[in-house]
Amino acid sequence: MARRILVADDSPVNCLVAQRLLRELGYEAGTAATAAQAAERHRGRPFDLILVDSEMALDGGAGLTGRLRATAHAAPAPIIACITASSEEQRSACLNAGVDDVCVKPLHQAQLRTLLLVWLPPRTVEEASRRAARTRAELHLLAELFDNGSGNGFGEVVAMFAADTESRLQALHDAAGAGDAAQLRRTAHALSGSCASMGGWRMAGLCRVLDLKYQAALPASCARLLDDISREYRHFRLQLDHVLRCQQLAATSERTVARRY
Template sequence: MKDAPLILVVDDTPTNLEVVTEALGDAGFEVAIATDGERAIKQATISQPDLILLDVMMPGIDGFETCHRLKATPTTREIPIIFMTALSDTTDKVRGFNLGAVDYVTKPFQEAELLARVTTQLKLRNLQQSLEQQVEQRTAELRAALQQVQQSQVQLVQSEKMALLGQLVAGVAHEINNPINFIHGNLSHVQEYTEDVLSFVQLYQQHSANSAPELQAAAENLDLEFIQHDLPKTLASMKIGTQRIFEIVRSLRTFSRVDESECKAVNIHEGIDSTLLILQHRLKNKPEHPEIQVIRDYGQLPPVACYAGSLNQAFMNILANAIDALEELDAKRTYQEDQNKPSQITIRTSVINHQSVEIAIADNGSGIPKEIQQRIFDPFFTTKPAGKGTGMGMSISHQIITEKHRGKLLCSSTSGKGAEFIIQIPIQQQICAAS
């Protein structure tokens, strides 16, 4: 910061330069001089004075042209210019003001008037700069506040959506659970009854040689031998089906996490698997894109203290983005390319440093350009078309991992080789222990 304002005095007359320089110096200003317009422009560009006193009548380019060039250059445009002139013609003064001058000082100089005009213009410039800084600062604050409000609104909507989804999934799981319990519970009885009936039929067949012709004909029409062989298989298949429904219901309940507001130790793999179940319809083979293979490379993880519902939301956002990337790539590829390089999502889990767990979710899509990687966790940033995304999914995931779980969310990508998101969270959360 300069101790005193710097004033550039431009005049081709040495006597005028001496008078003005002495007056300004005695008043405590720093002074630089130039004797023509060209030198004045170079000097102003280099030293960036706080004010310029510019003579109108000079050899070479006159004061008007010098002023015009100074005002046309971004680095000197804002420097206030006071013309020094013996001209009294109003037309010349108007011309100077139109070119951007802020004031006139008439020769011969009156020292008090000169200092008064210089001081006034410097005060005005300082006031203008101060106001501009305040406006800029206030604008930045308002912009940040608006962004925070928008982010909070979207986060609230996302949280409500996830809460509603959790409630819906929990409700559906509960409704499915009741009838499937009834079916599964009765299957064991049906199996026992069937075994008894088949034993009776087998015994009957052993003594059917003398049975009525009508009974023998009915047995042949029923194909009892096939029924005896196939019925146990059918019942076993039904039992497997009900067990599979039980697994689905359990996964749905795991994903919904109706107790998601609580921080407690959970099985991370169950959360990932339940999230994949919710996204299963997008992973299956469809006419518009082939099946997306999911490779689970799970390590031995201990129970992890976390907010399970929120963590599942982060898994959902990251996996959904990976599916989006693979679908976008598949839409551009040929059938043969799809066969040669099937779309894959690899999920790898491990313990690091005995204190944290790492969940790496990688896809073999097109990758993320470097310039986008730097902004991928910014609120409202999205590369998707309008209506396809809010740009908040990755931002919310970042907040869930870094702020809510005191962890890290990293992105690594190479163009043409896919992208990998790495989640690292502590096994134990101090905030959980406190609660």
């Protein structure tokens, strides 16, 4: 069964576009034009995730975010505020209002896919397998960019990424332990960028959220994020190693065939 996402926005155009993008990604999408309508729909049949316009989430400090958190019998669902400007002030205001994450309008498919990878972990083995297969397919394309015929080109990139990531993960934990928010934000930002370059979209998203939480002075909510980032790195490293072995085996097979002829 498709995961259900609610789009809460008073613009019918924004709702329609988001709904279409989500359906293209394989999700069931509902809409709500007001805070009251969104809270009522979530109360009646809880959604797996809620995308909410930032103005609606911040409405007088007691807008949709507060109503959803207080909704009786509703399953907990990540709430993501959609903002119209990438400003620290607006992002921090939304996070302090209780949302889990923020994204910048206009929404686009790659952005939504990363958000959903972060906030909707797979519920079944089949769903996890589909995500893993998609990651491996993207990594194979990346590996082809570094294919030098020996299988070592991509191996050098993987080794560089691993060494850099492990160093930065240690720096994240050190900065968190020392309460050094500035260093933690710098490290999380850099790590998010390198993970995105390698196709590690979920890890990149988790690092981005960690950066945002510290930016909004919400470090108390970050201990679990640090664990999630480390765990995701272990999963992603397995994917990288699998693709690297496939490339090396293919290169070895090609050399063997060439020697025979």
